Amino acid sequence: MGTLRDEDLVRRIGGWSLAALTLALFGTVPLSLSGGVMSRPGIVSPSPDLWTGLIVAGFALSGAALIQLRPRNWIGWILVVSGLLQVTNVAVDAYATRALTDPDQSLPLGLAAAWLASWTWIPSLLLPVIVLPPLYPTGRPASAYWSWHVRMALIGIGLVVLVAATGQGGVDDTVPGTRLPWEAPAWWVWAVGLSAAILLISTAAVTVVGTLVRAIRAKTPERQQLLWLLSVVAAMLATVFTEYRLLFAIAYGLVPVAVTIGVLRYRLLGIEVALRRTLLYVPLTLLVALVVGGLTTAFARLVPEGPVPLLIASAVVAVLVIPASGRLRTLVDRLVLGERADPLALVDRVGAGLEIDHDDPVAAMLEAVASAAGTSYTVVRDVNGRLVAEVGSPEGAGLDLPLRHRGVQLGTLTVGPRRGASQVTEQDGRLVAALAPHLAVVIRSARLAEELARERIRVTTATLAERDRLRRDLHDGLGPSLAGIALGLQAAGTAHRTDPDAVPSLLERTRAEAELAVSEIRRVLDGLRPSSLDLHGLEGAVRDTAASLGMGEAGGPTFDLQAGALPALPPQVEEAAFRIVAESLTNVARHSAASHCTVQLNQANGDLRVRVCDDGRGLSSLAGSGHGLDSMRKRATEIGGTVCVEIANPQGTLVTAVLPLETP
Template identity: 45%
Template sequence: MVLPLMVVVFAVPAPEWASVPLALMVPGAILVGVVRYRLLGIVVSRALVYATLTAAVVLLYLALATVAAAALGRTLSPVPAAIAAALIAVALGPARTRLQSAADRVVYGRRRDPVAAVTELGDRVATTDEADLLPAVLATVTAALRVAGARVVGPGEPASPDDGALAVPLRVGGRDVGTLHVAERHPGEPFTTGDRHLLAALAPQVAVVVLALDLARSLERERDRVLTATHDERDRIRRDLHDGLGPSLAGIGLGVQAVQAHVGDRADPLTRDLLARLKEEVDAAVGEVRRIIDGLRPAPLDDLGFVAAVRRHADTLAPSVPVRVTAEDLPPLPPDVETAAYRIAQEALTNVARHSGARSAEVGLRARDGRLEVAVADDGAGLEPAVTDDVRPRGIGLDSMRSRARAVGGDLTVDSGPDGTAVVADLPLEVPR
């Protein structure tokens, strides 16, 4: 209302006594805006900066066009010089437009270019780690709008009232995933239509990121729940087999053996055969229970990971034999391969501690050409030679290690001599179907 009144007043001749009040109208209007509506930040910073940048762009444009026209005017007649000056002005137009766009971005952000803001947001999402993804997205929103800050409030979470803040619902596939709260730039400065259009373009992208992070957190919680349940169930089965069924079968076997010893030669042939068969069946059942217990996935693999589990087992042997574990960066291992590799390393280290008399040992874990290599070497006395298939010394667990390697499509080699023994398992990184 003040501006139209000033235009009317100054357009009509006014008496001299009214000149002073009229001259005070402009600073008075500014004072009212600053005091009543708290527009000092807008009056001083935003409008002043934008006006300064715009004036600088226009002056630079005019100066370049004038210099070029003056240079051509010295060599051309008036009409060609005027045409040349017009062409120069047109040629400098794109540069002026770019400078003006830069000034707009400095003062008002990406309000006039929502596509560029969405593209920038997509680039940040593609290059930022998951842990920093939401802060990076919110930082992009605040930079695009030139606001003090932004935050996401989850559905159902209480939101503290923010005077002047703009709340934008975040929805994906008809599902409410939260609300984006954007703080006001300055007290009393409302969001423009351009700001709201920009937020409308950015909100779906922010909603997708929020939903993806929520799903990732839910998946992590579900994974932890499943792993915990799996650990508990596996431990229960191991306890039941080891402490319940296993000892019961072993006790039955001892009872049968006691009956055999008691009856001796007095039993008829049929009774002796039945007792012998019963003893064999009980021994086979005890062996099957031990195989089941041994075949359960080791808990350290789930709790620590493959390399850390091998290191922990090596540390348990430190009082007998110092073991050094070297490991390269390994790719994700199939569960069967991971279990076989851990069991082989565990058995090989146990053999070193029990039988080799070594002063030190080393475990090497590395991946080469789609294969996992598990090498256990010691400086002990070596193995006794044996003339059997695959050069298998008996009684020290090599049969079990070789069976584990072959079960997943791998192989096991043993190189032993007076200077020590090296056991190398070569396992595929993908289990053949």
Template identity: 35%
Template sequence: MTPGDSATSPAQARWPVVLAAGLFGIAVAEVAVAVIGSAVAGMTWIEAWDHFVVTNAAMGLSFPIGGVLVAWHRPRNPVGWLLLAAGIGHATTAAIVPLAEAGVRDGWPGGLIRTLVTVAAWAWPWSIGLCLPLILQLFPDGRPVFRRLMWATVVTSPLFALEMGTSPDPVVDGFPGYLIIHADLDPLWTAVEVRGLAAMTVGLVALVVRFQRGDERRRRQLLWLMQAVLLVLIVLVPWGVLQNAPVYVLLAIPLIPAAMTVAILRHQLLDIRLVLSRTVLYALLTAVVVASYVGLVALLDSVMRREAGLGSSAAVTVLIAVGFNPVRVRLQRIVDRIVYGDRADPVRAVSRVGARLDTGLPGVLEAVREALRLPFTALRTDDTEVAACGAPPELLHTIPLTYGGVRVGEVVIGLRAGEKRLGGPDRAVLELLAAPLSVAVHAVALSEQLQRSREALVVTREEERRRLRRDLHDGLGPVLTGVTFKADAAGNLLVTDPGRARALLTELRAETAQAIDDIRRLVYDLRPPALDDLGLAGAIRQRAAQLERPGLTVLVEAAGLPALPAAVEAAAYRIAVEALTNAVRHSSAGRVRIRIHADGHPAAAEPAAHHLHVEVADDGSGSGAWQPGVGMRSMRERAAELGGTCIAGPEPTGGRVTATLPLGAT
């Protein structure tokens, strides 16, 4: 380690754990004091509820449990420490109230009781005024979205504690705390309430911003908190708005620290999107049903009772029952689109994927992932991953891709957290998306094959050019150079030594003839001259006449051929001549039949032909399978270069070579 390096010592790494455990122990001890103190003070269950001992104890225990777990595993995340602080604030109030009640019963000094009451009144407001807004603004990674607003929340947090701590309403009857303010400060307290609402709003806005900017992991964490906040709001609305709900609805608040703890440490525990989807759906349904019922009751009560003298409750119930399911279906679609994307609308999903086809396979996979809100998508061909999007989870599902009945690859889908298998709606959408994905994969494969073909063509062309250069340089070049020198020598000796000049001219003629033969050989290697002079049928007949021997007859059938591309004509000639040569050399055939024809009627009255067929059959008595050699490999390669096929082998009546060449080749 260099002098500039730094490392965390075991003692430095241990102190956050020790501190978190100590704070958690304080909170647990205070909750224990609250429970035992309530029993000692003789408080009834109703009194404990009315003095908020039960609710403060519940929050004083639940917040530290989440806080100690987060601080233990993520000591640098301030959310854990804020949860511990919030829990200690509630636990302190929960512990002091029973002690003060016991002091009143046992006649403790009034100053001591008032001191306890003052501490109880000032302890819990910090949880609501400071800790909870900061938790919302810093969740889940501890980094603020709005740094200045966060510091504004910290600076103004004492105002809420001042409002609650100086309130003249005593925690214990008959013993008001110290620092009580009796002046009329309603405008100030109204501003404090507005400040508290603004701080909470900033926290919620920060969560929304994080959700929009975050990746799949961050959004899943935020959904846990959103689920908890939604449940808390559902049960706290009667408490805060209607003001007629029982006190125990406050027991929903511990859901928030529980959700935060799971989100930070185990956000993949289950698919929270499914839970949130159903919660939002039925919360909206409940609100719609309640609002509809209240509105219809009010309307029908004023109309039906006055006009028809009928009761309204039965009619309202019937109307709600009839309209409930359509509303449920519509709301389910809205919520599912937010949480699960377009899986309920396959046409929309296919349209989104189709619009991204021009961006390549990575863009298509990203469109699939976004359309179905999936954590991971990948594309594999031949067991090779060619593109991927997202982080792969533990459970994967594979969708095969086929084109023209041939498997061209597969799409690998990462299952959402909490899902054990792919759901029916997701499967239906993915199977529908498999068609455009198969087309895209096939198109990419064709593009890659075309590129490889172009590269092979360039390589072959350059190799052929290099061979020609070598033949010209090493073969024809020296011969022509020698011809030049001998012509000069013969000219110099023409007067002084005519005999020697005549001999040089004779050698010059022989070497010139050799050079001409070399030139013809090179030209023949490029393209047989007979093809240009005699055409395909005539060139094959010429070669057949050269190979005929006594006892062997070669029959060439090639009438009515259409105009052939140069490449097809040369390949057909090479294949036919090679097959004929093999039959002459390696079989005891007495008759060889060469038949060349194109698709369609020879009279050319039919549409243009698509393939040229070359058949070379002999009546030789060769036994066993043909051994592959240079000739057979050459015929197959010439056909494959044009996209055709060549089949060669023995038959009961002799040997046969059949080649099919597409006429679209150029």
């Protein structure tokens, strides 16, 4: 890691050093042209102006800044080298102008400077146009094909530079009559120049078309980055062959700025809006100009005078532009926005994900929403603020949207802005709001599935525990009693033959054994797990019991059940809690003459805490130790819990049970 940081530091220092050298070289231009050099006879090239300095500074400083932030991205180096080549061309050309026109010819290397200025401008223009787009925005070729393309483009640029450097070319652009001391043969210029032209034309065409194809196929944000670069390069190419040097200077000077913005902060200047308007209004303007110009010219031959040609052209434009603008707007939106141009298609695509089985449907659906909206992060939290699912990492100001299903608040969906943006746009907010109900359905379905799974486990566990208890009771209690009855009957049959006087006593003992068996059967039946627990759980069973006792109905006491978030209860704890509550409610309904009864079920410190409180007559009606109270204490003691019955404040009875969730 230390070696990598040292290499990055060297790159950063190198980038700023080249930028400083570029600015220093441009600073030598006024010195070379001082004293009215450009007014000397025979000089035809205009002197460098402020625009040249701004372009050079733009390339140098943008490239150095990009190297500082992305030291391993080659785009920064391309910008710095392009700026250095530009300023080299300007600086050595200014020096050559002074050296070659000085009367005393005292300055050395004037011809060498003119030769250097004749070709250094070529790579400074071609590198950003042909080599940079295949490397944009990551600084590496997008594929092996683009890697070979970059190599061929560099070879083509090298061949053009070779032709320019070996021929007379532009060595006399500033000072006419300047000649190199050698003459390149014609076959050399044609052979190398033709190869260079073929390579440059083909690689330039592939760069433009290929980058456009990449932009069409790419997703956000790479699509906007590529379109941003294409727009600036297209503006530069459109003005390079015009007579308006200022327009080309502006377009060319925007290249490093646009590239730096595209790599670092592609949404910093709202490029989507600029791209959409540019790609829409420029073609429409050209269409109107061509239609008006062509029709007015054609009809002017038939009607040379009067406003008729212009009126006809205007009518055709009015009929043609409206449908053309609608179609063009659709195409531009698809090109710039991609899938976001049709929000309904995104909603349908996300909705189709509901038909696919996932291990974690909430996380899968959240990822689909994040992908459709292009957000940097998305988070779902429940109503208590607990994290349910998360995609990405927080970046910028988020937007919170409620998740509701059938009027029930399920939680909150938080979405972040697109990568590089500071906040969520209004369009993205509307899109996510349209997708939120689909996500809410998935969250509700996932919760229902979890609740069903927990309920299935609870019922299965309770059923197995009840089966084991029945097997144990029948084997240990009823089984020996029935075996004793069978033996007593057998003994009575034998005594009937051998000792008839002993039969009555044997039958009496057998009858007593049968009564014990009946009592055992009743005990087993009384101990059966209530079916309402399996059907409705503890809370539902308590409500059913209260309703069966007339609580909450006219003439009966009001009833209130307060239950906290309870975990999956062990069957014996759940049954003991229900039996204690049921017995307490029975006492309230039969003996207390209460007007209100409250049952509280909570978990605390690994225990299930049960409270049954009424506002009746109090313990006076329950004095002593009745069978019901003994039954409650016994059930709590069997699982290691306790039951306390005391006077409530200000009146009534309070039954408190503490039942450990981990039974012994």
